[in-house]
């Protein structure tokens with residue numbers, strides 16, 4: 120037809136489509152999960168609009184229908200949600216809109232075995248349609264318009280859009296199934312897939328007259344009625360993650376200062392550290408079981424961005440606008456309770472299930488750590504959750520907490536000593552450690568400069584001073600009564616009787632080093648090495664200076 124327009128996909132999408140249509144990835148059920156999830160999102164948005172704007176209300180139920188045609192070898196997923204306008208079709212089904220998707224794509228191209236089931240997490244779930252179909256039609260009418268549109272593509276590089284008359288509100292995604300994928304037009308197969316992947320979808324999913332999903336609001340059900348399987352399934356639904364179980368979950372309700380139910384999960388793996396870039400927040404906000412906002416950043420602080428879950432508050436009005444949500448103190452109240460409960464949970468886990476805790480820590484410790492510098496109120500609690508290598512275990516594979524360090528240290532030790540360095544073996548060779556070994560004082564080994572920045576910002580933990588041992592003004596536990604740390608005493612004043620002529624040695628060193636050293640002093644901290652370098656009072660530790668020099672380049 121003359122009014123058929125042709126468009127080319129953005130380069131990144133072309134690459135993605137090429138990958139998807141040639142992929143050997145077996146689990147193609149995920150395509151159905153993604154398309155049903157998009158239909159459900161469109162219904163959520165429609166419901167939100169209807170609550171807020173009277174003119175769009177009607178008495179139609181919001182539903183998702185599966186319409187298989189085994190003879191024609193097609194499958195349609197039909198919704199009466201918000202639909203798409205002409206321009207939305209171009210931008211939403213032709214341009215990568217989400218920030219994580221490019222990383223997802225790069226990761227995929229580098230790693231053929233990558234798990235495509237993650238596709239929905241990166242805002243490109245729609246394109247999985249081309250794993251099942253060699254031709255896809257999107258027939259849609261936006262709630263704002265009277266004319267509809269037909270989008271079509273064979274997934275090779277371009278798509279067309281043409282007007283379509285007499286369409287009901289909403290969207291039909293019609294898959295023309297590839298050779299060998301007829302099963303996706305079989306009713307029994309579809310029932311199985313929906314029950315497996317989409318049973319928690321909050322709108323009815325129908326095949327003919329039969330509703331296939333349970334629409335369970337797990338977070339609002341009593342704990343006693345839920346088993347691990349139900350919790351895990353809900354997790355998989357929320358996260359678009361295949362068969363994975365979460366590391367831990369927290370299901371609770373709170374009555375004051377605000378009423379809410381919440382169910383939060385910690386995923387098994389940290390996608391950020393796998394090179395996927397920042398993943399979007401997985402927290403959803405509901406009011407009396409109805410979704411108000413997904414990807415709700417305000418519900419948890421950045422340093423807990425790895426959490427997935429739902430917060431459902433009856434105190435929240437359904438028609439609350441996003442703008443109003445941003446100003447509302449309701450978030451601060453929810454966040455405060457949630458943060459406390461999560462930190463308490465982790466603290467308890469660290470005590471009672473140290474192995475499980477370490478598994479969590481190895482995945483998410485570096486994200487949680489950000490809280491020490493950003494959450495002033497909870498910094499000490501978060502610091503208590505951090506783990507370090509230490510001279511207590513020179514093999515270096517056992518991690519220790521600040522609390523355990525303090526327990527081992529004597530009562531009179533007012534410091535927690537640490538030493539930074541490029542790696543464990545470099546740290547262990549540092550001559551500054553000699554006196555600590557001799558005095559049997561424990562030193563934390565910080566091979567990650569960020570740990571060192573964290574501890575130097577924290578300054579004290581449980582009343583003990585966090586001290587880098589390459590500082591000149593070191594105090595040792597016994598010194599505190601006599602108030603004489605050896606390095607505070609200039610060499611000249613020292614009793615030279617034990618080392619005759621030492622004064623002369625020191626001044627020769629000073630002369631030879633000139634401006635390169637601020638001072639040269641006799642030291643008692645060495646046992647084997649002849650000299651060591653220390654930093655003047657108030658200066659940054661050696662490792663920190665290195666990091667800073669590197670970042671200034």
Ligand code: ADP
Pocket residue numbers: 153157158160161198200201202203211212239241242243244245246290
């Ligand atoms: P995501 O769902 O994470 O945004 P998708 O690739 O699955 O990413 O979908 C891309 C976009 O296409 C959606 O954000 C939405 O704007 C639009 N879209 C997809 N399916 C539908 C639908 N059934 N109804 C309305 N809009 C849709």
Ligand code: MG
Pocket residue numbers: 153156157239242243244245
């Ligand atoms: Mg989607």
